């Protein structure tokens with residue numbers, strides 16, 4: 001299929017911002033909207049290719065929906081983003097004869113994570129302690145009108161932009177009774193036949209790009225298609241999935257898991273299998289929904305990584321901090337929320353040495369094969385470190401600003417890092433920062449450095465200057481944030497009242513937001529500082545709804 005070249009913008013949606021009714025729609029209404037779309041059999045009329053001056057790049061014509069539909073969403077004019085090369089569509093233009101309401105655009109967001117203790121060991125059944133961070137991915141879902149039969153993956157940060165014709169996808173394989181999975185199933189491994197069915201469609205992506213980039217794009221495409229075909233149906237609506245992220249890619253901060261959580265949540269919302277989040281939601285209901293998102297996010301992670309433990313997607317989906325262990329891959333992991341996770345004075349430093357998690361995980365796998373006993377002993381030692389840290393913070397008198405407590409915690413950092421070095425997943429650049437432990441898969445990526453409470457401002461400043469001069473990148477992030485959240489519809493109120501309406505998230509602005517700050521400013525769940533931006537709602541693990 002085409003790669004969307006020559007197309008300037010994706011479904012640039014410009015609408016009135018004053019319709020309060022639209023903004024007050026609940027998620028269940030969103031889901032009904034999707035359902036009503038599903039049940040409308042839009043009549044499509046073929047027209048001569050020269051018949052309209054408002055044709056899109058692919059020659060398709062999309063007339064605005066009727067204004068008699070329930071809200072202003074129906075007035076949306078969506079510029080076709082993609083150029084379906086479906087023979088029928090490329091030869092003829094499609095014109096909608098009857099209007100059908102389109103679901104409003106919505107957005108989902110999921111955080112990255114920091115593994116405080118236990119990376120790699122967690123892949124082999126040991127415990128890990130991890131916390132969500134304030135860096136996040138944002139996925140904008142724009143539904144196109146019935147006249148479109150395409151689905152577009154627009155991963156702007158990595159330059160991936162591809163459109164598939166929905167009808168050409170291998171639905172017959174995925175929906176075959178022997179293969180079909182339900183949205184609530186526990187899927188713990190990829191089905192090789194399904195992977196094979198997706199392969200030619202993923203292989204059509206970015207064929208003109210250099211090898212390394214093409215590989216990443218095709219991996220993302222395979223991940224998306226596997227989820228889309230598992231959760232969607234041949235009647236799925238044409239849509240554009242546009243992603244931006246503030247999480248550095250391949251740096252150990254769970255960028256891939258947060259993307260996977262976003263895709264899983266968006267697709268489950270579209271098929272009406274999630275109802276929430278809302279302020280009165282019982283924690284048990286939220287828990288079930290988080291788990292549903294998490295399970296499919298794990299499937300997405302398997303597409304990218306091969307052998308993930310599931311800790312990254314678990315933290316990204318549920319947020320806050322957890323102790324995680326997966327002893328048996330055919331069963332769900334044990335996840336213990338760490339409600340008393342301390343506000344550790346951490347510095348998060350990126351070596352800017354990017355690497356692949358899959359490669360680092362495979363390194364440890366090989367070491368375990370060649371030196372099983374020694375490797376197992378090291379993994380066990382990491383498990384003990386994690387459990388000691390967990391015991392420490394569970395104790396009532398642990399103080400994150402107490403010298404002695406931090407000294408002890410810091411010692412555990414040092415031991416854990418030493419063991420990771422022995423496992424062969426460090427990098428010379430990671431060894432240049434003192435009091436530091438690598439976080440995530442290692443091989444470069446990020447490190448966490450514990451700042452001693454009595455550290456002077458001058459020492460901190462000197463450290464920062466040293467880091468900058470050696471081309472390290474320093475992040476400000478808060479540990480223990482929210483998990484997956486939804487902004488429905490994709491309208492930001494920015495302090496204005498319901499009557500005044502809000503500002504629709506403009507697809508182009510979102511695509512073109514510059515850097516982390518630009519994305520945060522435009523759509524970030526925290527508009528400024530720690531203040532939550534209006535509109536974003538989060539599923540909450542047991543522990544209650546926080547404002």
Ligand SMILES: Nc1ncnc2c1ncn2[C@@H]1O[C@H](COP(=O)(O)OP(=O)(O)OP(=O)(O)O)[C@@H](O)[C@H]1O
Pocket residue numbers: 155156157158216219220243244245248249250251252253254255256257259304312355356357358439440441442445
């Ligand atoms: N902003 C993004 N846009 C699109 N795809 C992304 C983005 N961020 C991450 N990805 C996907 O995730 C992959 C990186 O995953 P990888 O596991 O190597 O790194 P990570 O998740 O950041 O690190 P770790 O697993 O150690 O926490 C990318 O190759 C891409 O497929």
Ligand SMILES: C[C@@](O)(CCO)CC(=O)[O-]
Pocket residue numbers: 115118119120121122123252254307308309310311312357361440441
């Ligand atoms: C290296 C690893 O332990 C953490 C990556 O963030 C891999 C995993 O748990 O899947």
